[in-house]
Amino acid sequence: MSSEYLIEVEDLKQYFPIKTGFFKTTPLKAVDGVTFNIKPGETLGLVGESGCGKTTVGRTLLRLYEPTSGTVKFNGEEITAKNMAEHRKNMQMVFQDPYSSLNPRMTVEDIIGEPLDVHKMYSNKNERREKILALMELVGLNAEHATRYAHEFSGGQRQRIGIARALAVKPQFIVCDEAVSALDVSIQAQVINMFEDLQAKLGVAYLFIAHDLLVVRHISNRIAVMYLGKVVEIGDADEVYEHPIHPYTESLLSAVPIPDPIQAKQSQRIVLSGDVPSPMNMPTGCAFRTRCRFATDKCAEVCPTLTDKGGGHMVACHNR
Amino acid sequence: MAEQNALKRNVLSAQVDLSKFNFDDSVFEKATDEEKKQQDVMSESTTFFKDGMKKLMKNPLAVGSIIVLIIVMSVIIVAPHIVPYSYSQIISVNGKRDKTAKNLKPFEYSENELEYIAEGGEVFPHIMGTDAQCRDYFIRVVYGTRVSLAVGLFASILVLIIGLLYGSISGYMGGKVDLIMQRIVDIIYSLPDMLVIILLSVVLNETLGEKLEGTSFQSLGVNMISLFIVYGLLYWVSMSRLVRGQILTIKNNEYVLAAKATGAKSGRIIAKHIIPNCISVIIISTALQIPSAIFTESYLSFIGLGVQAPMPSLGSLANTAREGLQSYPYKLIFPAVVICLIVLSLNLLGDGLRDAFDPKLKK
Ligand SMILES: Nc1ncnc2c1ncn2[C@@H]1O[C@H](COP(=O)(O)OP(=O)(O)OP(=O)(O)O)[C@@H](O)[C@H]1O
Numbered sequence: 104m105s106s107e108y109l110i111e112v113e114d115l116k117q118y119f120p121i122k123t124g125f126f127k128t129t130p131l132k133a134v135d136g137v138t139f140n141i142k143p144g145e146t147l148g149l150v151g152e153s154g155c156g157k158t159t160v161g162r163t164l165l166r167l168y169e170p171t172s173g174t175v176k177f178n179g180e181e182i183t184a185k186n187m188a189e190h191r192k193n194m195q196m197v198f199q200d201p202y203s204s205l206n207p208r209m210t211v212e213d214i215i216g217e218p219l220d221v222h223k224m225y226s227n228k229n230e231r232r233e234k235i236l237a238l239m240e241l242v243g244l245n246a247e248h249a250t251r252y253a254h255e256f257s258g259g260q261r262q263r264i265g266i267a268r269a270l271a272v273k274p275q276f277i278v279c280d281e282a283v284s285a286l287d288v289s290i291q292a293q294v295i296n297m298f299e300d301l302q303a304k305l306g307v308a309y310l311f312i313a314h315d316l317l318v319v320r321h322i323s324n325r326i327a328v329m330y331l332g333k334v335v336e337i338g339d340a341d342e343v344y345e346h347p348i349h350p351y352t353e354s355l356l357s358a359v360p361i362p363d364p365i366q367a368k369q370s371q372r373i374v375l376s377g378d379v380p381s382p383m384n385m386p387t388g389c390a391f392r393t394r395c396r397f398a399t400d401k402c403a404e405v406c407p408t409l410t411d412k413g414g415g416h417m418v419a420c421h422n423r
Numbered sequence: 424m425a426e427q428n429a430l431k432r433n434v435l436s437a438q439v440d441l442s443k444f445n446f447d448d449s450v451f452e453k454a455t456d457e458e459k460k461q462q463d464v465m466s467e468s469t470t471f472f473k474d475g476m477k478k479l480m481k482n483p484l485a486v487g488s489i490i491v492l493i494i495v496m497s498v499i500i501v502a503p504h505i506v507p508y509s510y511s512q513i514i515s516v517n518g519k520r521d522k523t524a525k526n527l528k529p530f531e532y533s534e535n536e537l538e539y540i541a542e543g544g545e546v547f548p549h550i551m552g553t554d555a556q557c558r559d560y561f562i563r564v565v566y567g568t569r570v571s572l573a574v575g576l577f578a579s580i581l582v583l584i585i586g587l588l589y590g591s592i593s594g595y596m597g598g599k600v601d602l603i604m605q606r607i608v609d610i611i612y613s614l615p616d617m618l619v620i621i622l623l624s625v626v627l628n629e630t631l632g633e634k635l636e637g638t639s640f641q642s643l644g645v646n647m648i649s650l651f652i653v654y655g656l657l658y659w660v661s662m663s664r665l666v667r668g669q670i671l672t673i674k675n676n677e678y679v680l681a682a683k684a685t686g687a688k689s690g691r692i693i694a695k696h697i698i699p700n701c702i703s704v705i706i707i708s709t710a711l712q713i714p715s716a717i718f719t720e721s722y723l724s725f726i727g728l729g730v731q732a733p734m735p736s737l738g739s740l741a742n743t744a745r746e747g748l749q750s751y752p753y754k755l756i757f758p759a760v761v762i763c764l765i766v767l768s769l770n771l772l773g774d775g776l777r778d779a780f781d782p783k784l785k786k
């Protein structure tokens with residue numbers, strides 16, 4: 104069974120049980136019913152403020168956490184805890200934190216070689232070494248440093264090690280969790296280009312999680328905007344940028360610095376009032392209503408669902 | 424697609440234009456020479472172990488402790504081959520038992536020995552004198568040190584094995600298994616250890632006393648066996664707590680998650696990620712466990728629950744020396760000083776190891 108989409112995520116939920124009393128646990132709704140698809144060779148950008156559940160979406164997708172409910176399909180086949188082992192080779196992740204995601208007691212060679220070891224992707228030591236050196240070259244690391252420990256590298260270099268590790272098994276799908284945030288601008292551009300070249304050459308699909316909206320727009324074909332564990336807007340990258348519909352997306356975009364000073368003066372910043380509600384105690388109805396300019400009574404009662412506003416531009420809002 | 428990319432690139436002023444770089448057959452960008460040079464400036468590569476050893480060697484207290492321990496070790500290994508007396512043997516001169524060689528002072532000779540020397544014979548000096556049973560005291564202290572160190576080492580290894588297994592199972596499994604295992608630890612924590620040792624040695628003396636005769640356990644004595652049993656039953660709990668805590672923190676590290684994402688199985692994760700990251704802490708606390716076991720043994724021997732006579736241990740030597748304390752104070756001083764030296768230097772070495780290999784652990 105094959106399908107148009109490489110990745111299909113449907114109503115994915117991830118609740119973390121948090122102890123709130125001696126016998127009581129309250130669910131922390133980190134991801135609360137997320138649905139999206141990614142085609143082969145496509146990049147879906149995922150944006151949203153800190154703590155909205157982006158990382159959790161990526162990790163649950165890769166079964167690093169067992170989802171509370173919902174399904175993930177890869178090439179039309181539903182992924183379960185059992186068959187995930189076979190899919191590990193097809194789906195990889197670049198981790199957000201380049202410091203804690205590398206084992207301090209392992210050399211770079213062994214870190215990058217770990218996926219090769221696990222999937223036995225070489226016939227002898229020489230082949231393993233060659234593959235590792237090729238990967239290091241690919242991400243712009245000096246091959247002479249293969250025997251060094253991760254703690255001897257800078258943040259940007261570590262991020263490259265993490266990228267090389269994800270690329271080692273030649274996956275079809277990579278979750279890039281803020282993969283370029285720790286890099287300085289020129290290197291960021293290089294790494295982004297590298298991602299794009301890989302996509303053009305190997306047809307890799309990405310879930311590209313980032314804070315930097317300009318970067319996301321540049322690399323993504325489509326963009327999904329998250330707020331408190333839910334996708335509130337999803338659509339073609341340029342469409343979402345030029346014509347944001349959801350009030351939250353609007354305010355996010357208005358916070359992006361505009362390079363053109365004249366244009367910048369004309370545009371208005373929409374400053375959000377209030378704090379993000381706790382994911383353990385979410386508002387009823389629309390999660391955004393406590394900070395929304397357009398909120399009405401209906402927003403407090405009914406939770407809006409994603410509806411098509413034309414051309415696959417989906418928005419979850421009653422009033423826009 | 425390519426056209427689209429080119430268009431998009433203009434939006435970002437900081438974007439590097441790929442077309443400026445030359446690609447051969449590969450589409451990937453190679454690191455520039457300048458970049459490579461930059462990386463070459465990185466400091467000399469040091470492994471974790473080398474780094475730690477360097478730090479350890481800079482710590483004067485640790486180095487002093489290592490020297491003291493090496494001296495003590497070589498003395499207890501070499502001395503029995505040089506000194507012609509044994510720990511249970513009454514001194515004999517020219518084949519005859521020497522009843523005059525009682526309670527000699529250090530380097531003093533008995534009357535018989537003096538006669539023998541005058542006749543042209545050679546007598547090895549009693550470096551620490553002799554005891555009330557006419558036995559050479561130096562060799563007894565040497566053997567006592569051997570026994571004490573061996574007991575300390577063995578008890579620590581026992582603690583290490585049980586604590587490591589129990590703690591890692593509890594930490595790695597987590598959840599209900601962890602909860603139950605930790606309540607058992609709580610119960611064991613609340614047992615009075617000394618009382619258990621004393622009761623156990625009384626019970627074992629009754630039941631095991633005769634069966635042991637003729638076996639290699641006999642020279643060790645029932646008391647020592649009960650000491651080991653108690654270590655195996657009670658003393659591993661703090662080691663298991665430590666191991667569990669280490670594993671819990673390491674388990675939640677992102678690199679373990681990353682290993683899972685590559686498809687690594689539990690066995691590989693434990694062997695490659697968890698153990699290498701907590702091994703230093705475990706070794707250090709084992710090193711710190713040895714002096715505490717030596718101390719317990721000495722204490723038990725001192726109250727008469729130690730090794731079986733005539734086998735000496737530092738504690739039992741000190742205990743015997745109490746009787747003639749006023750006339751022969753040096754008999755207490757020798758074993759006491761050795762205990763202090765060993766315990767102190769092991770403790771200082773353990774501290775030094777901790778500072779060098781695991782600075783986070785420093786309180
Ligand atoms: N393992 C976990 N156990 C309990 N709560 C968690 C866990 N991981 C994440 N959370 C909670 O889930 C929510 C979403 O976290 P997540 O890391 O997905 O956010 P994020 O969007 O990636 O944020 P950032 O942009 O800062 O990386 C947060 O409130 C966080 O505290």
Ligand code: SF4
Nearest residue numbers: 389392395402420421
């Ligand atoms: S549903 Fe209501 S509260 Fe939510 S974003 Fe739309 S207008 Fe605002």
Ligand SMILES: [Mg+2]
Nearest residue numbers: 157158159199
């Ligand atoms: Mg995150």
